[in-house]
Amino acid sequence: MPATPRARPEKSTLSLDAIVATTLALVDELGFEAVSMRRVSLALETGPASLYVYVRDRRELMALAYDLAVGEVVLPDEADGDWRARLEVLVDRIVATLGSHDDIASVALVDVPTGPHTLRVMEEMLRLLRLGGVDDAACALAADLLGQYIASSALEIAARLRAQRELRRTAEPGRATAAVMSAEFSARLDTVYRSLSPEEYPTIHALAPLLTGGGGGDRASWKLRVIIDGLLAQHSQ
Amino acid sequence: MPATPRARPEKSTLSLDAIVATTLALVDELGFEAVSMRRVSLALETGPASLYVYVRDRRELMALAYDLAVGEVVLPDEADGDWRARLEVLVDRIVATLGSHDDIASVALVDVPTGPHTLRVMEEMLRLLRLGGVDDAACALAADLLGQYIASSALEIAARLRAQRELRRTAEPGRATAAVMSAEFSARLDTVYRSLSPEEYPTIHALAPLLTGGGGGDRASWKLRVIIDGLLAQHSQ
DNA sequence: GTTCTTCACGAACACCGTTCGTGAAGAACC
C-alpha cells in the first residue's frame, strides 16, 4: 500500500489472477455457458482482445477457473477417520465444491485438467487409495473412475441447483420450501415415467417413484460407497 | 414409389425424421459442437428458420439425435450369458455406440433423456438388474450410476477418437499405427505427470505410467466390473 | 370458389470467439 492512499483510482492493471477470479465469479452469477470473453472483459472494464494477452482460449480460461474452484476444497485430516472415510469425505467435498460453480465441472469432461490444485487433490486421492491397500494398477484406474464420478455428479448437482433457482424466480416468492422445489423439479420426470405403458416398459413403470425420488445427499453417498466397495471386491478377488 | 420414376427431383419436403437423421450424420462428420442450425439447414437445402417449425431448440434437436443414436444399440440375448454378462454387454454397446457419434453423449449430462430408444435401453438395464436379485431401491440408484458411467465413458471414447483423427490428419500419411497414435495421445499427459516434483506429488509421480497407460477396452471393462461388484457387495451387506 | 390453416424461408437482431494492427507506457541500455 503506497504512502498516499488517495492515488489509486483509475483502473487496476490487468492480471491473470484477476481475470480468472472474475471469470469464476461470473460463472457463479450468470452460469457457465453465459460467461463469454466479452462479459469477462466488460466486468474488468476493458475489451475482449485484452484477455488474449493472458489466455489462449476461452477453454484455457475456463480450465484455469476450474482449477481455482478446486482450490477451495479442503483436504480431510485425521479427524475424518480412516482412509476410506477420508476418501469419501474428499470426494464429497470436491463434488459439492464443483457443483456450486454451475457447469464448471464440464471442463473435466472435455480435457483432463492438470492445474496445481487439481493435482493436489488427485495426489491425496491416490495416496488414500494406496493407504487402503489397493494395488497400484487399481489405484490408477480407480482415480480415473472416481474422476468420472466426480465430474458427472457435480454436473448433476449444478443442474439441480439451477433448476431450483429458476423455480424460485418463476414461482411466487415467500412460498416454496426447498423440499417442495426439489419435488417440483423431478415431477416432470416422474410424470414421464408414470405415463409409460406398463406393457412396454413394465420395470420403469414399476420403479418410477424410486427412479426420481430420494434426491441429493443420500443418493450420492450410496453411489460412492458402491464404487469403493467394488474396488475392494476387485482387490480381494 | 409413383408410376413415373422420373418425376421426383426438386426437393423432398421437410420432415422431423429427415432433420434429425441429417443432424446425426453431420455430428459424425463435423463433430457435435460444429453442427449448427445453419449447417443442418444448409444440408437440407433450406434456411435455418425452417427447422424451428419442427424443433423448439438446438438442444431439443440434439436430444432427438441422441435418441436416434441410442436406437442403434442392439439388446443382448440369451447367447450373451447370464444377467450380469448381458448387463455388461449392454452397457459396453451403449458406450461404444454413443462414443462413435462424437460428443452426442453430452446431451445426457445436460438433461435426462426420455426418448423411446433411451427408455427401451433403460428398461432392459433395470430388468437385468432385477433379474440379478438387486432390490428395487438399489436398481434405481444403479441405473442412475450406470447412466453417469455411460455418458462420461462415451465422452472419453469420443475424445480419444477425435484425437486420433486429428493426429491422422496432422501426421504424414501411410505411417502411424493405431497403437502409436494412442501412445502419442497420452504422451502429453505422461510428460506432465512425470515432470512433477517427487517431493510435492510423490504418488502421482510414482504411478505416472499407470495413470496414462493401458488405454481403451481393458480399462472400460474393469471399471464396469467394479461398479457391478460394488452393487452386489452393497446388496449382500 | 373461397376461406383457413399449415409450413417454408428471407431478413434481421443481438450476440459469440478470435485476430489484426495501432498505439502508449514502461524497462533497458547507452
Next chain:
DNA sequence: GGTTCTTCACGAACGGTGTTCGTGAAGAAC
C-alpha cells in the same frame, strides 16, 4: 537524460452463432 525496445491494452473488424418475426405460398376444408 535520451533513446531504443519490449510489453501490454484495446478499437475495429471478420465470420460465424441461435433465434424471432413477418411475409408469403400451397394445400385442405368447407
